[in-house]
Amino acid sequence: MSAAHPPLRILMIGFGNVGRKVMEILSVARHRFPGLTRLHPVWVGVFTRSRGALARSAGLDPQDVLQSLPAESGVPDSHPYRTTLTVAEAVQQLDYDILVELSVLSIEQRGEPVVTWVREALGRGRHVVTANKGPAAFAHAELSATANRAGVRFLFESAVMDGAPVFNMARHALMGSRILEISGILNSTTNYVLRRLEEGSSLAEAVAEAQAAGFAEADPSLDLEGWDAAAKIAVLANVLLEGRVTPPEVARTGITGITPADIRRARDRGCRLKLVCRARRTETGVTARVAPEEIPLDDPFARVEGSGSILRLETDLMGPLLITQENPTLYDTAYGVLNDLLSLAAPV
Amino acid sequence: MSAAHPPLRILMIGFGNVGRKVMEILSVARHRFPGLTRLHPVWVGVFTRSRGALARSAGLDPQDVLQSLPAESGVPDSHPYRTTLTVAEAVQQLDYDILVELSVLSIEQRGEPVVTWVREALGRGRHVVTANKGPAAFAHAELSATANRAGVRFLFESAVMDGAPVFNMARHALMGSRILEISGILNSTTNYVLRRLEEGSSLAEAVAEAQAAGFAEADPSLDLEGWDAAAKIAVLANVLLEGRVTPPEVARTGITGITPADIRRARDRGCRLKLVCRARRTETGVTARVAPEEIPLDDPFARVEGSGSILRLETDLMGPLLITQENPTLYDTAYGVLNDLLSLAAPV
Numbered sequence: 001m002s003a004a005h006p007p008l009r010i011l012m013i014g015f016g017n018v019g020r021k022v023m024e025i026l027s028v029a030r031h032r033f034p035g036l037t038r039l040h041p042v043w044v045g046v047f048t049r050s051r052g053a054l055a056r057s058a059g060l061d062p063q064d065v066l067q068s069l070p071a072e073s074g075v076p077d078s079h080p081y082r083t084t085l086t087v088a089e090a091v092q093q094l095d096y097d098i099l100v101e102l103s104v105l106s107i108e109q110r111g112e113p114v115v116t117w118v119r120e121a122l123g124r125g126r127h128v129v130t131a132n133k134g135p136a137a138f139a140h141a142e143l144s145a146t147a148n149r150a151g152v153r154f155l156f157e158s159a160v161m162d163g164a165p166v167f168n169m170a171r172h173a174l175m176g177s178r179i180l181e182i183s184g185i186l187n188s189t190t191n192y193v194l195r196r197l198e199e200g201s202s203l204a205e206a207v208a209e210a211q212a213a214g215f216a217e218a219d220p221s222l223d224l225e226g227w228d229a230a231a232k233i234a235v236l237a238n239v240l241l242e243g244r245v246t247p248p249e250v251a252r253t254g255i256t257g258i259t260p261a262d263i264r265r266a267r268d269r270g271c272r273l274k275l276v277c278r279a280r281r282t283e284t285g286v287t288a289r290v291a292p293e294e295i296p297l298d299d300p301f302a303r304v305e306g307s308g309s310i311l312r313l314e315t316d317l318m319g320p321l322l323i324t325q326e327n328p329t330l331y332d333t334a335y336g337v338l339n340d341l342l343s344l345a346a347p348v
Numbered sequence: 349m350s351a352a353h354p355p356l357r358i359l360m361i362g363f364g365n366v367g368r369k370v371m372e373i374l375s376v377a378r379h380r381f382p383g384l385t386r387l388h389p390v391w392v393g394v395f396t397r398s399r400g401a402l403a404r405s406a407g408l409d410p411q412d413v414l415q416s417l418p419a420e421s422g423v424p425d426s427h428p429y430r431t432t433l434t435v436a437e438a439v440q441q442l443d444y445d446i447l448v449e450l451s452v453l454s455i456e457q458r459g460e461p462v463v464t465w466v467r468e469a470l471g472r473g474r475h476v477v478t479a480n481k482g483p484a485a486f487a488h489a490e491l492s493a494t495a496n497r498a499g500v501r502f503l504f505e506s507a508v509m510d511g512a513p514v515f516n517m518a519r520h521a522l523m524g525s526r527i528l529e530i531s532g533i534l535n536s537t538t539n540y541v542l543r544r545l546e547e548g549s550s551l552a553e554a555v556a557e558a559q560a561a562g563f564a565e566a567d568p569s570l571d572l573e574g575w576d577a578a579a580k581i582a583v584l585a586n587v588l589l590e591g592r593v594t595p596p597e598v599a600r601t602g603i604t605g606i607t608p609a610d611i612r613r614a615r616d617r618g619c620r621l622k623l624v625c626r627a628r629r630t631e632t633g634v635t636a637r638v639a640p641e642e643i644p645l646d647d648p649f650a651r652v653e654g655s656g657s658i659l660r661l662e663t664d665l666m667g668p669l670l671i672t673q674e675n676p677t678l679y680d681t682a683y684g685v686l687n688d689l690l691s692l693a694a695p696v
Contacts, residue, residue, distance in 0.1 A: 025665075033664055035524035066395065163666040165521035172520035173513035175690040176383035177683065300672060303648060316381055317373075318511040318683040322650060324670035335666040344522040 007040040007306040009059075011094055013047050013087055013117065014102030015069055018108045018131055018158075021334035022100070026061035027041040031200035036166050036338065044096050047087045047146055049103070051075065055083040057095060063326060091117045092124070098344060099129040100337060107247055108225045113139035118169055122146045122154060129340040131158040131333060133231040138246050140238035155343060158336025161309050162328045165339060169323070170313075177317035179240045184311040185304045187230040189223035190255050190275040194292075195305065197263050198272065203256065215307065225254035226275065226290040233288045240313070243286030244282050251289040258292060266294045272302045300324070350366075353693055355388040359442055361395050361465065362450030363417050364600035366479055366506075369682035370448070372406065384686065386693050389456035392444050393434045397451070399423065403431040405443060406598055440472070440634050446692060448685060449478035455575050455595055459486035468504060470494045477688040479506040479681060481579040486594050503691060507685025508580045509657050510676040513687060517671070518588050518661075519601045524616040525665035527588045528564040532659040533652045534580040537571035538623040540642075545611050546620065551604065563655065574604035574623065574638040581625035581636045588661070589627060591634030591637060599637035606640060614642045620650045648672070 005029055012019055023043070030036050045055035046065050052075035054060055054068065060081060069078055075082050083090075090098060099121040105115050111134030118135045123146055126335050128135075135143055137158050147154040157167050161184075170179065185191060192215050196206035207224070210216035222228050230250035237243040257274055266273045271294035279288040294304045304310045311325045325332070364421050371391070375406060388599050393403040395415050400447045402408055402416065408429060422505035423430050431438075447469040451462050461480030466483045471494055471620055476483075483491055484504050485661055494504040505515050509532075518527065533539060540563050544554035555572070558564035570576050578598035585591035603623055614621045619642035627636040646668055652658045658672045673680070 017644070020403045033526070035526050039524070075393070164669055167518065168521035168523070169517050173516035174688075175516070175687050175694075176381070176387070178381070178383050250493065264516045265515075298651060299646060300651060303646060303651065317383070317686065318680045319676045320674045321512055322670075322672035322674065324672065326668045326670065339521075339523050339525075339663065346523075 005038045005040055005271035007042045008209060008341065008345060009042045009044050009095065009096070009097040009297045010041065010100050011047070011090060011096035012100045012102065013091075014188055015046050015051070016102065017099075017330055018333045018337065019046070019102045020071065021330050022337050023062050023066060025332050025338065028066075032346070039338070039341055041341075042210060045083070045090050045094050047090055049087070053083050053085065053090070054079065054081045055085060055090065055094060055271050056081040059128045081241070082201075085308075087117065088113065091120050096126060098127045098129060100341075101128060102337070103132055105134045105137075105228070105231055106264045107131055107222065107231065107328040110246070111135060115139050115143070118143055118154070119146060122150055122152060125152055127152045127155070127344050129337055129344070131337055133159045133235055136238060137231040137234040141244055146160055153344060156347050157340050158333050159235055161235070161311060161323070161325050162324045162332035162334070163335030163339060164323055166311060166323065167239060168339065168343070170296045174313075174315065177315040179313050179315050180312065181278070181280045182240060183235070184233070184236075184237050184275060184309065185274055185301055186277050186309050186311070187223055187229040187275060188307040188309065189220060190226075190229070191304060192217070192306065193224070194258070194273050194275065197258060198259070200266070201257070224250045229275055229277050229290040230288075231281050233290060237279035238275075241281055241286045243279065243288070244326070245279070245286055245288045251291070253289070253291040255292055262292075269294060271296050274301055274304070276301065278333065317328075351548050353388055355390045355473070355688065356693060357392050357443065358447040358448050359393045359395070359438060359444035359446070360391065360448045360450065361439075363394050363396050364419065364450065365678055366681045366685065367394070367448075367450045368414060368419065369678050371410050371414060372631060373679075373682055373686065374664050376414075377660045383602060387686070387689055389689070393431070393442050395524060396422075396436055397435065401431050401433065401435075401438070402427065402429045403423070403433060403442060404429040410424055410601070426662070430643045435465065436461065437530045439468050446475045446689070448474060448689075449480055450685070451618075452478055453480055453485075453570075453576070453579055455570065455579065458594070459483055463487050463491070466491055467494060470498055470500060473498045473500055473510050475500045475503070475692050477503045477685055477692070479685055480505070480508045481583055484491065485579040485582040488583070501692060503688035504583070505688050506681050507583055509590045509659060509671070509673050510680035511560070511683030511687060512671055512673045512676075512680070514584075514659060514671065515587060516687065516691070522663065525663040526661050527661055529585050529626070529662040530581070530588060531624060532581070532584075532657065532660065533649055534625050534657050535571055535577040535623060536655040536657065537568060538574070538577070539652060540654065542603060542606070542621050542623065545606060545608070546615070551606070570578045572604050574600045576689045577623055577625050577638040578636075581627050581638060584625075585627035585634050589629055589634045591627065591636070593627070593634055597636070597640070601639040603640055617642060620643050622649055622652070624649065
């Protein structure tokens with residue numbers, strides 16, 4: 001461990017597939033990734049909402065955590081580092097440098113309780129890295145201001161397009177140019193379902209298939225009604241266009257109303273239906289929408305398949321720039337988190 | 349002018365379309381681009397190879413330069429700031445902070461005389477921004493080492509994909525991940541010509557059309573024989589894969605041997621022919637090639653049209669990432685230069 005790269009004390013909230021993969025890459029598999037040698041995590045706490053929690057100020061053994069907190073079950077009562085602290089207490093009381101927050105988005109609760117945890121961690125002068133869209137979708141301006149006052153950072157690279165470096169690119173690579181308009185296909189469940197509708201499935205069949213293929217959640221309504229896409233375009237609008245748009249303020253049409261006739265009409269016009277997210281600057285602020293659109297077959301948006309996604313940025317100083325992510329895996333989401341951790345380990 | 353952003357004294361070599369556009373954006377049109385307010389250029393010299401040169405230590409008036417050095421003719425003998433210094437003398441003797449080098453690539457001369465100018469400017473402790481592929485294609489490792497020793501920067505964002513922030517993204521946004529393989533369609537003349545061949549034109553007709561459309565140079569052989577593409581993949585291999593590949597070392601097949609039968613065969617297999625650049629790490633180093641390839645119609649590479657370009661990056665930590673540039677204009681190449689100047693004005 002080099003003095004130039006001190007240990008990062010991490011409190012992790014949420015320990016599902018992404019959290020496990022982050023820990024696995026940084027411990028078990030780290031020798032395979034030479035770019036990660038600068039990261040020296042000390043896992044001071046790993047908390048879940050329903051499967052218990054582990055905490056140890058001197059650092060948990062990641063291999064033990066991976067075994068003791070499997071995806072399917074909780075921490076055994078006998079574990080020496082089992083804790084009964086709540087997540088809220090852990091955020092307020094534990095001694096950590098970075099909160100790594102990997103819970104799922106709640107639209108109904110306007111991103112809570114995660115927004116509160118993030119606010120409290122930042123207020124205590126701790127960095128926050130989150131894969132959750134909620135904090136930046138519902139409270140980006142406030143949380144960024146809190147982070148600035150405390151001299152820490154609020155990072156969420158994996159909230160949109162998994163690990164594709166959307167926010168880092170906009171922050172560091174588009175210097176001098178002003179993003180005017182954003183569009184994208186950012187939700188894979190709807191993309192998969194629309195494809196199956198084109199192939200003749202009913203909506204119910206297509207959704208069941210998407211669930212079987214691992215795209216869709218047990219409750220797919222967040223995807224089908226466009227809420228997940230709305231949260232993503234809200235984050236993009238808030239960060240890249242300096243907007244103040246929350247998901248309920250996004251003009252939103254999902255795909256549950258799409259009929260076979262709609263699909264046929266699009267095909268007859270040489271198009272495919274895609275759920276497209278859009279945001280742009282206007283005279284009076286920033287507007288955002290999510291809606292199915294007919295996309296001509298020769299548009300790159302028409303070619304996005306499976307779990308892939310695409311984002312088009314239009315700026316004042318250059319022609320449209322497209323970023324496409326092909327078939328991301330769990331590694332990609334985990335990479336977004338690692339990318340943020342590396343930003344904190346060696347700020348650029 | 350704010351004290352936080354001191355003036356940048358610029359010596360510009362080459363004053364064709366890109367140079368004129370850079371100067372125009374930074375002077376005549378700068379009020380339209382709020383992101384450029386940090387740039388305060390002082391034009392200490394503008395040199396061309398055959399149309400004369402202007403120099404003034406206190407700074408030339410950009411509007412006067414744009415009028416006095418039109419694209420079609422040279423500096424009038426009577427101009428008060430006309431100079432008879434050669435480019436080499438200007439690089440060695442003038443007092444500037446940044447050499448902005450916009451000459452064209454010479455493969456036959458292995459990037460000279462530009463490589464020498466860049467080496468001398470860096471050796472004098474001056475930053476270099478170039479849109480020319482030659483220096484990074486023929487001497488990246490050496491020039492970067494010279495820049496590091498002198499504490500200055502050697503930047504060339506516009507050398508590949510115009511202003512699309514390829515190098516800035518790789519430098520700042522892909523933290524911790526290692527690029528293993530690069531592929532792309534990076535030359536628009538060949539892309540245009542292949543398209544016209546598909547539509548039934550002969551090679552000679554297609555080239556004449558590409559020239560008329562403004563894609564191809566008067567001597568199109570650099571494009572058709574794959575040299576321009578080879579120079580671009582050499583730059584990418586050297587910078588993103590830490591290779592030491594010069595354009596003559598790229599395994600190179602151009603498109604002059606493509607026959608109507610080749611085109612038909614590709615179409616019969618559901619493919620299109622595209623001139624594809626590839627580079628990758630191997631056990632023994634970095635290899636690079638340029639060759640026509642049959643690309644399936646549903647691959648994003650098959651959809652690149654006109655002056656567009658596409659780049660696919662494969663890394664160890666995430667799924668393939670694609671960057672597509674749609675229909676770039678002169679603004680895009682100029683933006684690459686501006687992006688580099690902004691990096692120097694406010695290093696990140």
